[in-house]
Amino acid sequence: MITAQTQPRSADDARRMAQMAAAQSGDRAAYEALLRDCVPFIAMVAGRQGVPPDRRDDVVQDVLLTIHRARQTYDPARSFNAWLRIIAERRAIDLMRQVHRHGAREVHAPVAFESYADRDADPARGVDHVQGSGRVSDALAGLPASQREAVEALVLREQSLAEAAVTTRRSKGALKVNLHRALKSLRGKLERTGRG
Amino acid sequence: MTTSPHDSLIRSLGSDLKPVQRLRAPALRALGWLAVVAALGVALATFADTHAMLERITDAPDMWLAVIGSTATAILAGIAAFELSLPDASRDWAWLPLPGALLWIGASGFGCLRVWVVPATHVAELGEARDCLLFIVALSVPLSALLLLMLRRACPLNPGLTAAIGGLAVAAAAATLLNFFHPYDAAATDLTVHAVAVALVVGANRALGGRIFSVAGVTAGRVPPN
Numbered sequence: 001m002i003t004a005q006t007q008p009r010s011a012d013d014a015r016r017m018a019q020m021a022a023a024q025s026g027d028r029a030a031y032e033a034l035l036r037d038c039v040p041f042i043a044m045v046a047g048r049q050g051v052p053p054d055r056r057d058d059v060v061q062d063v064l065l066t067i068h069r070a071r072q073t074y075d076p077a078r079s080f081n082a083w084l085r086i087i088a089e090r091r092a093i094d095l096m097r098q099v100h101r102h103g104a105r106e107v108h109a110p111v112a113f114e115s116y117a118d119r120d121a122d123p124a125r126g127v128d129h130v131q132g133s134g135r136v137s138d139a140l141a142g143l144p145a146s147q148r149e150a151v152e153a154l155v156l157r158e159q160s161l162a163e164a165a166v167t168t169r170r171s172k173g174a175l176k177v178n179l180h181r182a183l184k185s186l187r188g189k190l191e192r193t194g195r196g
Numbered sequence: 197m198t199t200s201p202h203d204s205l206i207r208s209l210g211s212d213l214k215p216v217q218r219l220r221a222p223a224l225r226a227l228g229w230l231a232v233v234a235a236l237g238v239a240l241a242t243f244a245d246t247h248a249m250l251e252r253i254t255d256a257p258d259m260w261l262a263v264i265g266s267t268a269t270a271i272l273a274g275i276a277a278f279e280l281s282l283p284d285a286s287r288d289w290a291w292l293p294l295p296g297a298l299l300w301i302g303a304s305g306f307g308c309l310r311v312w313v314v315p316a317t318h319v320a321e322l323g324e325a326r327d328c329l330l331f332i333v334a335l336s337v338p339l340s341a342l343l344l345l346m347l348r349r350a351c352p353l354n355p356g357l358t359a360a361i362g363g364l365a366v367a368a369a370a371a372t373l374l375n376f377f378h379p380y381d382a383a384a385t386d387l388t389v390h391a392v393a394v395a396l397v398v399g400a401n402r403a404l405g406g407r408i409f410s411v412a413g414v415t416a417g418r419v420p421p422n
Contacts, residue, residue: 026215035206060202068209070283070351072216086284090353166208 013081021076042088049092061162062091139189147182222278233369244376258307265300266372272296273365280358281350325389332393335370359405363398
């Protein structure tokens with residue numbers, strides 16, 4: 001069998017299949033209940049894939065988003081649990097690859113980090129900081145809408161990428177790119193106004 | 197009742213919920229794309245000398261076997277791409293176009309070993325072979341755009357592989373349609389140019405498709421911790 005299996009189905013599975021079918025028709029209550037019900041299952045699959053406990057919530061968020069974006073691909077004649085398990089396993093593997101790539105590039109060296117004084121640390125900067133915040137607001141207002149939206153969601157409202165992706169209706173990749181561009185542009189603008 | 201740390205995300209997703217139309221079976225969706233390719237073939241046939249083409253490709257077994265091979269590759273790779281675009285699809289679908297591709301490559305390769313030249317054809321010169329490359333690449337642009345848009349409606353969790361197999365379907369379809377305007381016998385230069393064109397199309401689809409599917413928000417990613 002190449003895609004998600006249809007058998008065996010438990011009572012849980014049958015309930016989730018019905019909830020997902022209702023969600024496809026736009027039933028919000030059934031959908032939210034289904035997603036809440038899926039969280040422990042996704043965390044369990046992530047654990048079995050070797051995802052450390054502190055990163056399992058990342059997998060859960062990714063899988064919830066994937067369910068949302070892929071809900072039109074689910075066939076209610078097939079087992080929901082089998083469909084969800086495959087998606088959760090793939091998302092867990094994606095995350096593990098990302099963690100390994102990240103780990104290969106960075107070194108955890110707290111002692112080396114603490115041995116260097118922060119050259120920018122200065123108690124008197126507080127006053128400058130307050131004055132500077134006006135400049136930041138002005139610079140922020142001059143950004144294109146998509147970039148401003150990314151800064152507002154990810155920095156000012158401190159939303160996670162997953163939450164910001166939903167509220168702004170943009171992909172996580174697009175948000176990251178917009179945030180990166182916005183920060184670069186803000187840095188340039190603030191440097192110019194700081195010199196001027 | 198305890199609150200899950202994911203509650204705000206779940207509520208956001210709930211508020212974003214709209215009724216969706218279930219996607220049809222991947223084979224049916226592939227058939228839709230192949231129907232567009234077939235319609236394009238019919239349109240191109242009106243400008244081509246189909247009699248001469250049929251004579252050309254039936255004169256030597258390697259010629260018609262290569263056409264069957266490229267057609268089979270387009271069909272099988274098209275089906276495989278639509279299957280791979282489903283989030284729960286097995287990567288094994290990527291092997292589906294292999295028989296067609298082997299027949300296509302094998303027959304084209306054997307054609308180069310043939311010592312006689314098929315009547316009403318000649319061995320393509322470098323300039324003519326370059327036209328083949330331009331034809332395959334130019335025809336691949338609209339076919340790729342349509343295929344990537346159709347694939348994007350699903351949610352491929354293997355975006356690179358899905359787009360690459362889609363690119364193979366597009367390149368094979370374009371190479372098949374090239375036969376309408378290809379009065380050349382099989383030759384190493386021509387075969388190499390075709391291989392380069394196919395590689396270009398597959399590579400461009402893989403690169404572009406990966407980005408398009410990523411914009412659709414299907415690839416994993418988060419801001420690294422500070």
